[in-house]
Amino acid sequence: MTQTTLKIQNSPPPIQLFITGGTIDKQYQETSGELIFPNSHLPIMLQEANVTLAIETTVLMQKDSLEITDEDREKIYQACIDTPQQKIVITHGTDTMVNTALTLHQYEALQHKTIVLTGAMRPFMLGHSDANFNLGTALMAVQLAQPGVYIAMNGQLFSAHQVQKNRQLGLFTEL
Amino acid sequence: MTQTTLKIQNSPPPIQLFITGGTIDKQYQETSGELIFPNSHLPIMLQEANVTLAIETTVLMQKDSLEITDEDREKIYQACIDTPQQKIVITHGTDTMVNTALTLHQYEALQHKTIVLTGAMRPFMLGHSDANFNLGTALMAVQLAQPGVYIAMNGQLFSAHQVQKNRQLGLFTEL
Amino acid sequence: MTQTTLKIQNSPPPIQLFITGGTIDKQYQETSGELIFPNSHLPIMLQEANVTLAIETTVLMQKDSLEITDEDREKIYQACIDTPQQKIVITHGTDTMVNTALTLHQYEALQHKTIVLTGAMRPFMLGHSDANFNLGTALMAVQLAQPGVYIAMNGQLFSAHQVQKNRQLGLFTEL
Amino acid sequence: MTQTTLKIQNSPPPIQLFITGGTIDKQYQETSGELIFPNSHLPIMLQEANVTLAIETTVLMQKDSLEITDEDREKIYQACIDTPQQKIVITHGTDTMVNTALTLHQYEALQHKTIVLTGAMRPFMLGHSDANFNLGTALMAVQLAQPGVYIAMNGQLFSAHQVQKNRQLGLFTEL
Numbered sequence: 001m002t003q004t005t006l007k008i009q010n011s012p013p014p015i016q017l018f019i020t021g022g023t024i025d026k027q028y029q030e031t032s033g034e035l036i037f038p039n040s041h042l043p044i045m046l047q048e049a050n051v052t053l054a055i056e057t058t059v060l061m062q063k064d065s066l067e068i069t070d071e072d073r074e075k076i077y078q079a080c081i082d083t084p085q086q087k088i089v090i091t092h093g094t095d096t097m098v099n100t101a102l103t104l105h106q107y108e109a110l111q112h113k114t115i116v117l118t119g120a121m122r123p124f125m126l127g128h129s130d131a132n133f134n135l136g137t138a139l140m141a142v143q144l145a146q147p148g149v150y151i152a153m154n155g156q157l158f159s160a161h162q163v164q165k166n167r168q169l170g171l172f173t174e175l
Numbered sequence: 176m177t178q179t180t181l182k183i184q185n186s187p188p189p190i191q192l193f194i195t196g197g198t199i200d201k202q203y204q205e206t207s208g209e210l211i212f213p214n215s216h217l218p219i220m221l222q223e224a225n226v227t228l229a230i231e232t233t234v235l236m237q238k239d240s241l242e243i244t245d246e247d248r249e250k251i252y253q254a255c256i257d258t259p260q261q262k263i264v265i266t267h268g269t270d271t272m273v274n275t276a277l278t279l280h281q282y283e284a285l286q287h288k289t290i291v292l293t294g295a296m297r298p299f300m301l302g303h304s305d306a307n308f309n310l311g312t313a314l315m316a317v318q319l320a321q322p323g324v325y326i327a328m329n330g331q332l333f334s335a336h337q338v339q340k341n342r343q344l345g346l347f348t349e350l
Numbered sequence: 351m352t353q354t355t356l357k358i359q360n361s362p363p364p365i366q367l368f369i370t371g372g373t374i375d376k377q378y379q380e381t382s383g384e385l386i387f388p389n390s391h392l393p394i395m396l397q398e399a400n401v402t403l404a405i406e407t408t409v410l411m412q413k414d415s416l417e418i419t420d421e422d423r424e425k426i427y428q429a430c431i432d433t434p435q436q437k438i439v440i441t442h443g444t445d446t447m448v449n450t451a452l453t454l455h456q457y458e459a460l461q462h463k464t465i466v467l468t469g470a471m472r473p474f475m476l477g478h479s480d481a482n483f484n485l486g487t488a489l490m491a492v493q494l495a496q497p498g499v500y501i502a503m504n505g506q507l508f509s510a511h512q513v514q515k516n517r518q519l520g521l522f523t524e525l
Numbered sequence: 526m527t528q529t530t531l532k533i534q535n536s537p538p539p540i541q542l543f544i545t546g547g548t549i550d551k552q553y554q555e556t557s558g559e560l561i562f563p564n565s566h567l568p569i570m571l572q573e574a575n576v577t578l579a580i581e582t583t584v585l586m587q588k589d590s591l592e593i594t595d596e597d598r599e600k601i602y603q604a605c606i607d608t609p610q611q612k613i614v615i616t617h618g619t620d621t622m623v624n625t626a627l628t629l630h631q632y633e634a635l636q637h638k639t640i641v642l643t644g645a646m647r648p649f650m651l652g653h654s655d656a657n658f659n660l661g662t663a664l665m666a667v668q669l670a671q672p673g674v675y676i677a678m679n680g681q682l683f684s685a686h687q688v689q690k691n692r693q694l695g696l697f698t699e700l
Contacts, residue, residue: 012331023383030471030575031520033373033385049308050296050555051330052346121225121380127302127477127652133224136311139330144319155226155314156187170381171227198558205400205646206695208548210558225380296555302477302652345556362681399658400646401680402696471575477652483574486661489680494669505576505664506537521577 012143014054016085017042020076021063022093024120024131037062041124042091045135053139056085065093065119073103080110087142088115094165097151101160105149116142118152121170187318189229191260192217195251196238197268199295199306212237216299217266220310228314231260240268248278255285262317263290269340272326276335280324291317293327296345362493364404366435367392370426371413372443374470374481387412391474392441395485403489406435415443415469423453430460437492438465441485444515447501451510455499466492468502471520537668539579541610542567545601546588547618549645549656562587566649567616570660578664581610590618590644598628605635612667613640616660619690622676626685630674641667643677646695
């Protein structure tokens with residue numbers, strides 16, 4: 001292990017966090033009884049986790065992933081290109097998370113970046129959620145994994161082209 | 176990327192989770208107004224996180240880390256030796272987490288294993304805790320990091336011999 | 351103050367708790383992303399509140415109050431008649447809580463009983479809820495108020511025929 | 526029931542809420558691992574409960590009730606005298622809640638006021654607490670009970686001179 005490696009390990013490079021919505025960021029609205037998108041809760045999640053990483057947080061959109069369009073995916077791709085960071089975490093709804101991961105995976109221009117998508121099956125704001133855990137796995141994976149596009153869910157790191165969501169079980173499994 | 180690599184990524188090897196106590200597992204006792212150790216909450220944490228990894232959970236002790244003795248560290252070391260698993264996560268109080276990590280780090284017999292210690296500054300059971308996030312980072316790190324002894328706290332992965340706890344700030348920083 | 355009054359105060363008479371559903375008892379279902387009715391959470395609410403009252407809990411139905419029919423209201427009325435208890439608390443969805451209260455209010459056969467309806471704007475299981483507070487107000491009101499049909503919401507006790515729900519604000523106000 | 530009575534019921538008179546500390550208001554401090562008194566959480570509790578009562582909140586002190594002195598009780602008494610309100614709720618630690626209630630009970634000058642003490646066995650900020658429920662019972666009791674000094678705990682309303690705390694069980698019972 002060289003001194004260079006050690007330095008990288010102890011002074012982690014900055015991470016770009018892109019927020020696109022999804023269950024992780026939903027909140028219950030009392031008057032309507034519906035789940036809506038208020039301001040993102042990612043900043044408070046990072047604060048409660050006492051995270052000392054250098055993270056730049058950007059809200060690209062706040063959408064249920066069933067409503068993410070091809071245009072939205074183009075916008076996500078462009079943001080990944082535009083950011084100077086090599087390490088990118090994207091919060092995203094789980095229903096079409098694989099679609100967005102595959103879209104990013106196909107672009108050669110992103111092949112030198114490490115991109116990890118994550119989300120949650122239960123909103124952070126409703127308690128007893130997988131949100132904090134999943135965010136932890138994604139932020140660690142983006143620091144340690146080789147360049148590529150991944151999904152971090154259920155404690156595992158899946159390559160974009162080798163994963164599917166099992167809707168009945170609410171779990172991600174390898175293809 | 177070879178088929179072998181892919182197989183490793185998608186069928187993660189089993190992980191041994193050793194529980195030693197620490198703030199992460201404390202609970203408020205109503206009658207005494209004190210923080211005590213009931214049964215470990217790690218199983219419910221893994222369940223809420225929808226974790227599909229193969230994890231064997233073993234309670235070695237339930238102690239405040241200020242009360243962890245050399246004998247306890249010997250017991251933790253022996254457990255790491257005895258488990259057939261190569262990937263080990265240890266939950267531990269934060270005050271002497273570095274001491275235990277350094278103890279494990281010095282043993283040559285463990286050099287081929289990946290061992291990640293983690294814990295929390297606020298008990299899981301009190302809500303608004305860093306516990307779930309930290310567990311996520313530890314479980315991902317143990318899958319991706321090279322063999323060695325590490326501490327996963329504050330979103331970062333520290334080598335055992337290059338980290339200290341800043342008690343005033345309640346944060347881990349590089350040495 | 352007579353000895354008789356003191357005895358009543360210190361040995362509270364048994365209370366019948368009827369559960370009919372409503373937001374107070376909803377839970378988020380991870381796989382569908384919808385709010386459903388699992389088993390009632392009233393027993394765990396009473397347990398967390400360390401309640402030592404003699405309370406008999408009966409689930410009459412588990413419905414969103416917009417789906418409560420005239421037949422359901424007849425069933426609630428009949429249950430209030432059939433119970434030997436004079437003090438009755440009913441958990442109910444807020445949208446038609448006034449309708450059910452008015453239905454019960456019009457029956458002469460219930461005029462000697464104290465009936466308090468309550469519910470919540472945010473499910474108990476989602477945290478940060480008004481559920482526990484409202485249950486507390488209802489259980490205290492049913493012990494202290496004169497016979498009649500009431501709604502306990504927003505910290506106030508309203509007579510059934512003098513209250514309306516303001517849907518825009520999500521609050522109950524006097525007529 | 527006269528029109529006057531109805532008016533009182535629907536336009537509840539203002540309530541004075543005195544805060545003296547106690548478990549209900551404690552919070553876990555991450556760096557020390559101890560329970561401390563930050564700013565009172567009563568305002569956020571009232572907000573989450575959607576309370577529409579006219580409540581004036583005043584912090585008299587923030588103390589563990591084992592540290593409440595005779596001088597503190599004199600201060601609480603004086604505050605009850607000085608407030609123009611007839612209806613007073615006091616949050617207080619449970620260990621000496623009975624002592625403070627008895628102190629207030631013996632003053633003739635307070636006999637025309639309704640004073641309800643309450644607290645919690647588990648801090649509001651730690652979740653799964655009895656705090657919200659207890660506050661609900663106290664605020665309803667102060668509106669409905671005859672003048673006198675009471676303790677609202679465990680869902681019951683106890684007269685000051687007829688209640689004791691069972692420390693082993695963590696429950697209030699009649700004398």
